[in-house]
Amino acid sequence: MAGTVVVERTARIQASRERLLPLLSRLPEWTKWSPWEDMDPDLKREYAGEPGAIGSTYTWSGNRKAGAGAMRVTAVDDGVGIHLDFTRPFRSSNELRFVLEPEGDATRVTWRMETPQKLYTRFVSLDKLVGGDFEKGLRNLKQVAEAA
Template sequence: MTTYEVQREAVIHADIERVHALIDSFHNWSSWSPWEDVDPTMRREHSGPQAGPGAHYAWEGNRKAGKGSMTIVASAPQRIDLVIDFDKPFTAHNPTSFILEPVDGGTHVRWLMTGEHRGVAALIFRFMPMDKLIGPDFERGLERLEAAATA
């Protein structure tokens, strides 16, 4: 078993309430998520509350999009915690957090995902680190979050 952490951060030039609202509702993720345009025919399903704890989003798409779900488990003005469960192309359970801090000119956003590789995945991902695999997606997501928050 090996553990990993992927983290990226950026200053979003919008107030914390606007940024929080874009992250706290999966209905808003289509405006900024780096994965939303991976498969134009991807099936999406929202359930639970519109936003905050219990909000749930599931997707299934082509090989690159895969299959999985996300659930918001906690939400406070400066932090949103969720769990991402991947079913395909590989199985993974990833606690994920967005930590928000008001700063001059906007909101500092830190996007953090942790996880564990077990069995064969531990061998495969030893040669393909998660930071190199997912980090660029987080960077693109933060750029898109900036665009959505300032639109």
């Protein structure tokens, strides 16, 4: 899509879609695997709505590294959709999608982020900026899901 920047990472996880869906759609579960959990030990979190349900939200506010923002679950089907807004250190609106594809006794998990192209995205590679975080998050998710 023109005017859109996409970052995507994929991992094969030895767990069923049914095991993975709640880890992704129930926002309080992100504390178990999110790559950003160790950025601020004093991070302030607020959750609203029924965990795992469309419309449930998570807002956070933290130090300079953690920033501030909000996530809202937009879809729970064969994967999970999330609308993500950052308010600090910069403003950004993004669509996240976790695609879960069965692969034998495992699941191929693709973490995809789409964001409108802005002036700064012409000079800063979002893939380099967050791609490593997505890889770390998928490794953490794999560890959590496969330990269960």
